[in-house]
Amino acid sequence: MTAQPDAFSLPPRRRAERLSVAVVTELVELIVTGQLAEGQLLPPEGPLSEHFGVSRTVIRESAKRLEEKGLVIIAQGRGTQVARSGLWNMLDPVVLSALIDNDESLGVLDELTVVRGHLESAMAGAVATHRTAEELVRLEHALDVMREMQHESDSFRQADVVFHLTVMELSGNRLAENIAKRLYLRALESNRFQGLRYKDAFRSTIDEHAVVLDAIRRQDAAVAEQAMREHIIGSWRQRRFEPPPADSPG
Secondary structure (H helix, E strand, C coil): CCCCCCHHHCCCCCHHHHHHHHHHHHHHHHHHCCCCCCCCECCCHHHHHHHHCCCHHHHHHHHHHHHHCCCEEEECCCEEEECCHHHCCCCCHHHHHHHHHCCCCCHHHHHHHHHHHHHHHHHHHHHHHHCCHHHHHHHHHHHHHHHHCCCCHHHHHHHHHHHHHHHHHHHCCHHHHHHHHHHHHHHHCCCCCCCCCCCCHHHHHHHHHHHHHHHHHCCCHHHHHHHHHHHHHHHHHHHHCCCCCCCCCC
16 A cells, blocks of 8 residues: 655645745835836846745746736846836736835825726716616615714715715626726725815715716716716815824824
């Protein structure tokens, strides 16, 4: 009878994969922050292997993952070169997180808000065009919950998110919904994106949502689009330039 290998003597099956994830995460951050600049060659496998304390196999696998994310170009005999930012897959979760987490100037959040604003305004217009009575009730309920929660910041934010996600879902545009939702939910993880400290924030937010809802109720696609775009971009500008809370440093 052939002896079975001792399962406990085998290395963890996912260890190499976890090492690769760690290497990729650090290299992504080095690239998006410009520490590894566009056009620059990554160090050879040997030095990278020593730096990260991993095998050359892990380094090669990590380089392939960076290539899949559009961050590098691997050319046989020339090495691995950092790609220009226009080629990066900025919807990749690791890339998007690194961009937002290192967004000191808030420029990435500015760009994200413009893209989201245009996508979601188009979706609001689509909802206005073909909404049903039942779908209208869902949106009216979402706004009612916002009104009920306007003195509870966390609950209000959650109700606000539900309103926007409902508009995305009801639009029927799966591609726009997927992109806008990914951008929106990741931005919400950033403390710098959130905030209700500007004057009359609760009231103005509710009023702006009410304009969108009224346009959808009247099936006025043009007004629904304009109202949603102005709300998303305008409220971000309010939050962007609001004064820091009293307990914030600086």
